[in-house]
Amino acid sequence: MKQEKLLEVYQNNSVKISVRKGWCKSCGICVEFCPKDVLVPDNQGKPIPENIDACIKCSLCELRCPDFAITVEGVKEKDE
Amino acid sequence: MNNLKKGKNIKLLQGNEACAEGALLAGVRFFAGYPITPSSEIAENMARELPKIGGKFIQMEDEIASMAAVIGASIAGLKSLTATSGPGMCLKQENLGFAIINEIPCVVVNAQRGGPSTGLPTKPSQGDMMQARWGTHGDHPIIALAPSTVHEILTLTIKAFNFSEKYRTPVILLLDEVIAHMREKVEIPALEDIEVINRKKPTVPPEEYLPFKPDEDGVPPMANFGEGYRYHITGLIHNYKGLPTSNSQEIDAFIRRLYNKIQKNAKDIIMNEKYFLDDAKIALIAYGSVARAAERTVKLAREEGLKVGLLKLLTIWPFCFEEVNKLAQQVDLIIVPEMNLGQMVLEIERAAQGKCRVVPYNRVDGELINPIEILGKIREEIKK
Amino acid sequence: MKTVIDEYIRKAMFPNMWCPGCGNGIVLGAIIRAIDDLGWDKDEIVAVSGIGCSSRITGYVDFCSMNTTHGRALPFATGIKMANPDLKVIVVMGDGDCSAIGGNHFIHAARRNIDLTAIIINNMIYGMTGGQYSPLTPTGKFGSTAPYGNIDQSFDLAELAIAAGASYVARGTVYNPRQSTSLIKKALDKKGFSVVEIISDCPVSYGKMNKMKSPVDMLKWIKDITVSKKAWDGLSPDEKRGKYAIGEFLSKDRPDYTELYEEIIKKAQESGGNK
Numbered sequence: 001m002k003q004e005k006l007l008e009v010y011q012n013n014s015v016k017i018s019v020r021k022g023w024c025k026s027c028g029i030c031v032e033f034c035p036k037d038v039l040v041p042d043n044q045g046k047p048i049p050e051n052i053d054a055c056i057k058c059s060l061c062e063l064r065c066p067d068f069a070i071t072v073e074g075v076k077e078k079d080e
Numbered sequence: 081m082n083n084l085k086k087g088k089n090i091k092l093l094q095g096n097e098a099c100a101e102g103a104l105l106a107g108v109r110f111f112a113g114y115p116i117t118p119s120s121e122i123a124e125n126m127a128r129e130l131p132k133i134g135g136k137f138i139q140m141e142d143e144i145a146s147m148a149a150v151i152g153a154s155i156a157g158l159k160s161l162t163a164t165s166g167p168g169m170c171l172k173q174e175n176l177g178f179a180i181i182n183e184i185p186c187v188v189v190n191a192q193r194g195g196p197s198t199g200l201p202t203k204p205s206q207g208d209m210m211q212a213r214w215g216t217h218g219d220h221p222i223i224a225l226a227p228s229t230v231h232e233i234l235t236l237t238i239k240a241f242n243f244s245e246k247y248r249t250p251v252i253l254l255l256d257e258v259i260a261h262m263r264e265k266v267e268i269p270a271l272e273d274i275e276v277i278n279r280k281k282p283t284v285p286p287e288e289y290l291p292f293k294p295d296e297d298g299v300p301p302m303a304n305f306g307e308g309y310r311y312h313i314t315g316l317i318h319n320y321k322g323l324p325t326s327n328s329q330e331i332d333a334f335i336r337r338l339y340n341k342i343q344k345n346a347k348d349i350i351m352n353e354k355y356f357l358d359d360a361k362i363a364l365i366a367y368g369s370v371a372r373a374a375e376r377t378v379k380l381a382r383e384e385g386l387k388v389g390l391l392k393l394l395t396i397w398p399f400c401f402e403e404v405n406k407l408a409q410q411v412d413l414i415i416v417p418e419m420n421l422g423q424m425v426l427e428i429e430r431a432a433q434g435k436c437r438v439v440p441y442n443r444v445d446g447e448l449i450n451p452i453e454i455l456g457k458i459r460e461e462i463k464k
Numbered sequence: 465m466k467t468v469i470d471e472y473i474r475k476a477m478f479p480n481m482w483c484p485g486c487g488n489g490i491v492l493g494a495i496i497r498a499i500d501d502l503g504w505d506k507d508e509i510v511a512v513s514g515i516g517c518s519s520r521i522t523g524y525v526d527f528c529s530m531n532t533t534h535g536r537a538l539p540f541a542t543g544i545k546m547a548n549p550d551l552k553v554i555v556v557m558g559d560g561d562c563s564a565i566g567g568n569h570f571i572h573a574a575r576r577n578i579d580l581t582a583i584i585i586n587n588m589i590y591g592m593t594g595g596q597y598s599p600l601t602p603t604g605k606f607g608s609t610a611p612y613g614n615i616d617q618s619f620d621l622a623e624l625a626i627a628a629g630a631s632y633v634a635r636g637t638v639y640n641p642r643q644s645t646s647l648i649k650k651a652l653d654k655k656g657f658s659v660v661e662i663i664s665d666c667p668v669s670y671g672k673m674n675k676m677k678s679p680v681d682m683l684k685w686i687k688d689i690t691v692s693k694k695a696w697d698g699l700s701p702d703e704k705r706g707k708y709a710i711g712e713f714l715s716k717d718r719p720d721y722t723e724l725y726e727e728i729i730k731k732a733q734e735s736g737g738n739k
Binding site for chain 1: 493642678679
Binding site for chain 3: 178
């Protein structure tokens with residue numbers, strides 16, 4: 001359970017997607033309405049950005065998340 | 081009106097005017113209300129006087145909204161008043177409970193008229209004594225004061241605000257149609273002679289502030305909204321932070337602390353006056369406009385050689401249990417004249433614990449109880 | 465990077481108490497993003513709510529906040545604003561809270577045009593108490609107290625607010641969070657009484673009783689029943705049936721109540737008390 005509170009961070013050289021699993025309630029909204037099908041549900045229904053390279057950083061998943069459980073940030077050259 | 085100037089000042093005032101005057105002297109700067117007989121003159125006076133001193137008046141869409149606005153204004157830092165009568169008092173109960181649970185200082189005037197329902201809009205009554213105590217649901221404390229002269233309306237309005245600020249609680253001021261509309265001489269004290277108490281503020285920085293953690297006196301310091309202390313207020317039972325709790329220990333401690341905040345300070349809050357009680361064998365216990373008649377009865381009875389005295393209650397809630405208990409050990413008979421079918425007499429019987437006879441004398445016909453009929457009741461009872 | 469979550473949310477209260485997929489959290493997000501865009505100081509903001517699931521929003525925001533009694537949020541907020549007009553007062557209500565028990569307060573706050581922003585989360589049902597129909601439940605839909613279908617006609621809250629005198633009126637949805645944020649931002653920035661209705665989803669009450677089992681089903685439905693204001697104006701009455709226009713309906717300038725009261729204070733003081 002404790003592990004669930006951890007922020008899971010997925011990143012490529014353009015975008016960083018963070019999922020706060022402890023706050024996610026597996027509603028499925030982010031997965032369903034992602035315009036580029038970036039997200040797929042894990043076995044608990046929580047999002048994994050499996051196709052992160054397709055992400056266009058529209059942030060709709062973040063804006064539609066009722067639980068503040070997913071965030072999308074652009075990665076700049078100097079960002080870690 | 082507008083006597084916020086130096087020096088004392090003698091005026092002929094109506095009861096409702098005196099209430100408005102007292103409120104202004106106590107530092108009231110906000111009034112929200114809704115028109116209702118026999119209290120409307122308080123609103124009218126506040127509407128005229130408040131803006132002169134930079135205060136605010138608003139006539140709300142109903143009594144419920146008036147009570148809500150008064151609480152909101154108090155949280156935002158202004159001493160706030162509302163005034164009503166029975167039907168309006170019924171509607172205020174919901175948000176009165178909110179003020180109690182969130183410990184928001186404010187004063188609610190109930191100029192009592194006959195009830196139930198629309199009842200007798202232009203006639204006096206004391207039918208709301210128990211409503212004042214138990215009107216809003218749940219276990220809760222309350223302070224209620226009952227003046228019997230126009231001058232007392234002024235002084236007790238100031239007291240009501242002082243108690244509400246000191247104990248962070250709403251206070252009910254119980255008038256009745258007679259004293260609300262009566263005109264009498266009022267000696268308005270000089271501003272510098274008036275004791276005005278203001279709510280205590282937190283002394284800790286915002287990040288350490290716990291809005292519902294009491295000091296030793298049971299009262300938490302109160303930060304007004306907009307002063308840099310960001311916190312939550314809710315009608316749900318809450319913890320020290322003001323956030324909802326379902327922890328049974330926290331719930332129990334909260335309700336008991338709220339209750340004891342008033343009960344444990346009852347000695348400070350209870351006020352009454354004694355007339356000819358030192359050698360009395362018969363005591364009258366009265367309050368409000370009936371106490372005026374009772375005072376006269378004592379004089380008439382004494383002229384007949386009857387050892388009658390009067391205990392006049394100024395504080396109705398918390399009830400002066402010990403005082404009445406002591407009195408019951410001294411006298412043979414307590415007579416309780418009330419303009420209701422017997423409400424405070426129930427508390428008096430409880431306090432007397434059977435140590436003397438307790439007899440009610442009641443009128444509910446919209447007429448004031450007069451001194452002669454109380455005297456008649458005394459004569460009738462001593463024959464028994 | 466400090467996010468709006470770090471800045472405006474009482475994180476210790478999370479995860480929030482709402483059901484999976486509940487739109488309340490989406491509206492909460494839109495509100496704090498709008499405030500962040502405006503760059504408001506947290507110490508100047510007061511959030512006031514009534515009773516219901518949506519009203520729990522005030523417990524989650526790091527402002528001065530107040531979860532009041534059912535339907536009464538607006539009069540509490542009126543008292544706060546009158547007492548200290550420098551405070552920015554936001555009122556969050558549910559559809560039942562605002563339009564049934566609080567209906568009278570709503571029209572009177574609009575009539576006074578007091579400088580408050582009312583955000584109504586319209587999930588068309590009483591969610592917290594178990595799905596009873598509200599004044600915004602569409603005719604023919606089902607609720608736990610409308611087991612044979614609702615025969616009541618629902619309010620158009622935006623029309624009601626306009627008729628009652630509000631300065632700003634708009635409608636958004638939880639499906640369109642970016643638009644909702646923008647509408648809320650304009651409303652917050654508007655002097656006078658501003659109203660933003662956000663059509664939201666209650667999957668467990670409204671959804672369950674109206675053949676939409678999941679939050680996803682509900683958001684798709686919201687997408688289907690809403691049309692932009694511009695498109696709406698071109699629809700026939702028949703085409704409008706069962707649909708909702710979204711966007712900005714009204715933005716006008718009218719003196720706010722607290723400004724008018726300042727004039728009263730001036731008048732009272734100038735006349736020396738003789739009117």
